[in-house]
Amino acid sequence: xxxxxAFFKIVIVIGALITGAAxxxxxxxxxxxxxxxxxxxxxxxxxxxxxxIVDVVKLVMKEDIVPKSANRFIHDLAPILSISIALCTxxxxxxxxxxxxxxxxxxxxxxxxxxxxxxxxxxxxxxxYGITLAGWSSNSKYSLLGGLRSSAQLISYELSMGLSIIGxxxxxxxxxxxxxxxxxxxxxxxxxxxWNIFLQPVGFITFMVASFAETNRLPFDLPEAEPELxxxxxxxxxxxxFGLFFLSEYANMITSSALITTLFLGGWSIPFAENLALxxxxxxxxxxxxxxxxxxxxxxxxxxxxxxxxxxxxxxLMNLGWKVMLPLAIANILLTGGLLLALN
Amino acid sequence: MGTNGKVIRKSDxxxxxxxxxxxxxxGMRLTIxxxxxxxxxxxxxxxxxxxPASFRGRPVLVEENGVERCVACGLCSRVCxxxxxxxxxxxxxxxxxxxxxxxxxxxxxxxxxGFCEEVCPEEAIVMSKEYELVFSSQQEAIFxxxxxxxxxxxxxxxxxFLRNHR
Numbered sequence: 001x002x003x004x005x006a007f008f009k010i011v012i013v014i015g016a017l018i019t020g021a022a023x024x025x026x027x028x029x030x031x032x033x034x035x036x037x038x039x040x041x042x043x044x045x046x047x048x049x050x051x052x053i054v055d056v057v058k059l060v061m062k063e064d065i066v067p068k069s070a071n072r073f074i075h076d077l078a079p080i081l082s083i084s085i086a087l088c089t090x091x092x093x094x095x096x097x098x099x100x101x102x103x104x105x106x107x108x109x110x111x112x113x114x115x116x117x118x119x120x121x122x123x124x125x126x127x128x129y130g131i132t133l134a135g136w137s138s139n140s141k142y143s144l145l146g147g148l149r150s151s152a153q154l155i156s157y158e159l160s161m162g163l164s165i166i167g168x169x170x171x172x173x174x175x176x177x178x179x180x181x182x183x184x185x186x187x188x189x190x191x192x193x194x195w196n197i198f199l200q201p202v203g204f205i206t207f208m209v210a211s212f213a214e215t216n217r218l219p220f221d222l223p224e225a226e227p228e229l230x231x232x233x234x235x236x237x238x239x240x241x242f243g244l245f246f247l248s249e250y251a252n253m254i255t256s257s258a259l260i261t262t263l264f265l266g267g268w269s270i271p272f273a274e275n276l277a278l279x280x281x282x283x284x285x286x287x288x289x290x291x292x293x294x295x296x297x298x299x300x301x302x303x304x305x306x307x308x309x310x311x312x313x314x315x316x317l318m319n320l321g322w323k324v325m326l327p328l329a330i331a332n333i334l335l336t337g338g339l340l341l342a343l344n
Numbered sequence: 345m346g347t348n349g350k351v352i353r354k355s356d357x358x359x360x361x362x363x364x365x366x367x368x369x370x371g372m373r374l375t376i377x378x379x380x381x382x383x384x385x386x387x388x389x390x391x392x393x394x395x396p397a398s399f400r401g402r403p404v405l406v407e408e409n410g411v412e413r414c415v416a417c418g419l420c421s422r423v424c425x426x427x428x429x430x431x432x433x434x435x436x437x438x439x440x441x442x443x444x445x446x447x448x449x450x451x452x453x454x455x456x457x458g459f460c461e462e463v464c465p466e467e468a469i470v471m472s473k474e475y476e477l478v479f480s481s482q483q484e485a486i487f488x489x490x491x492x493x494x495x496x497x498x499x500x501x502x503x504x505f506l507r508n509h510r
Contacts, residue, residue: 035375039385205365308371 009110013095014087021250022052028303035307059243067139067236074137079237079244082130086251089123092116093258094178095291096268099284108268108288109178116177117169120259121162124214128154130248131216131233138236146232149222149314153213156321157220161210163329167203167336168196168263181267193271197264202332204264206325211256213321216249218306222314257298258291265294393475397505400458400471402487403449404494406503412493413468416444420460420469428453429460447492451477452485461506470502 026041026049033040041048066075093116096108113119128151135147169175172183186194197204213220224232234245261267268287278286312320360366386393395401405412416433434445460469472494479485496503 031379034379034383037378037381037384039383039387304372304375305368308375309368 005104005106006110009106009108013090013110017087017090017251017254018247020254021247022056024250024253024299025055025246026052027299028306031300031303032307035304056243059240062239064239064241065236069139070236071137071139074133075236076241078130078134078137079241079248081133082127082248083244083251085123085127085130086248086255089120089127089252089255090258092119092177093255093262094181094267095258096284096288099288100280107178108284112178113176115175117165117175121158121165124161125154125158127214127252130245134237134245135233138233140236142230142235143233146224146229146235149229150216150233153216153220153222153317153321156318157210157213157325160206160321160325160329161214163326163333164200164203164206164210165263167200167329167332170333170336170340171196171199177262177267181262181269184266185269187271193266193269195264195266200264200332200336202328202335204260206329206332207264208260209320209325211260212302212305213317215252215256215302217253217302219309219312220317221311222317253299253302254295257295257302260298261291261294265298267291267294395473395475397501398509399473399475400456401474402451402456402472402477403454403458403460403469403492404472404474404499405447405489405492406468406470406499407493407495411438412443412447412489413466414444414447415440415442415466415468416447417442417465419463419465423459423463425457425459426453426455428455444489447489448486449492450486451479452482467503467506470499470506472499472502 029051030040030048041051044050044054066072091110092113094107094109098105098107100106131150131154132147135143135145135150138144168180172180174180174183180196184193184195188194188198192198216222216224224234229235234242237245268291270286270290273283273286405414407413414431416431418431418433421427421429421431428450430446430448430450431444432446433442435441436443456471458471461471464470
């Protein structure tokens with residue numbers, strides 16, 4: 001019975017993630033068009049809403065070209081690695097509280113791991129392999145440079161990401177993501193929801209910046225900087241293998257916004273909703289809805305930032321990572337520790 | 345913007361500018377406000393761009409009272425940097441005495457520079473507003489007199505523009 005439950009949750013979450021990624025691709029194109037005073041895709045379906053489907057069909061039908069001197073096995077493996085890790089990360093994120101269905105109490109997260117945060121940090125580190133291997137196996141200088149840059153960038157920003165999570169762990173006193181969310185349902189001074197964004201503002205900023213870097217989004221999209229590297233690590237990829245990289249980038253975006261929501265924006269919690277006296281089922285559904293809305297808002301932020309800020313230069317990127325973000329994250333830990341000691 | 349050519353060095357930035365975040369938010373306010381501005385897109389096949397008088401479309405021969413103004417002096421074909429124009433002159437009973445018996449522009453060679461229009465002493469070849477040029481063979485791209493002639497009414501805008509700006 002537990003297996004069936006887990007299976008259904010996996011199917012729903014993966015379906016939602018892939019659909020979400022496809023919708024994000026469309027929204028990104030549409031919003032970027034609006035920001036640049038254009039209309040954007042509007043030919044396929046009503047107002048262009050069927051564009052993602054057509055895109056995927058096009059990618060599937062395209063020829064899969066492998067360069068002559070590429071390492072065929074690793075060349076095939078890299079996109080699979082990328083997408084599977086992007087999807088796996090979502091397993092420990094609680095997208096709702098518990099829900100009563102068919103007489104069972106279902107916890108709305110796929111895997112209730114007691115070290116959820118470590119799991120996420122570990123998987124994002126493995127995620128580098130997809131990109132690095134893609135760059136290396138293509139046997140092209142642009143791909144190799146893209147792969148190199150991305151590994152350097154991810155390793156540099158992983159440190160500040162991990163350290164900014166430590167602040168949250170210290171406040172919540174647990175590594176379980178669902179407990180972190182429950183911890184954020186309290187109130188400060190009776191009116192301010194105790195979201196970690198208010199308790200850990202510096203940690204929020206460092207985590208946000210690090211997650212931008214981890215997802216290779218502008219202003220940190222050096223691994224695929226078009227003017228310098230053609231397409232970066234996926235220069236030599238075509239057809240659906242390229243599509244998988246593309247999809248995993250957007251799936252990563254969704255996962256990291258879900259993580260930001262869970263860690264800093266109160267996860268599925270709705271402030272002051274417990275005063276409304278709703279039935280448990282409505283409450284659970286509303287909480288899932290609130291989670292989705294929060295993730296969506298963070299995703300919109302991602303998109304608007306991409307079309308606002310120019311790309312960093314490589315040395316600026318490293319300076320920011322090592323000389324600004326890392327000290328900030330460490331200072332944040334010291335400050336949090338000091339405050340916790342003083343208050344208790 | 346508004347620095348009067350003064351170079352901004354990093355040390356000239358204030359504290360709030362150096363920590364990026366308020367500036368990033370300002371930038372985002374700008375991009376978001378752009379989202380609600382009117383759009384410039386023209387839905388091309390259904391909706392067509394109407395060029396202004398200064399537009400340099402495909403070159404045409406001006407037709408006045410049923411005959412071309414051209415006196416076949418050959419200056420246009422001489423000045424054409426892409427060697428797209430071929431003119432063959434012949435005699436006529438009309439006042440102008442000469443006329444082109446053959447006038448061909450190879451539209452695959454034409455670069456729409458407008459030199460022919462500039463050099464023409466009779467204002468006989470001008471750039472029109474037409475920009476949709478489609479051929480299915482190289483032969484088809486060579487426009488003869490039949491395709492090049494265009495009446496003065498259709499070219500009113502351009503002729504007026506040339507008179508005002510030369």
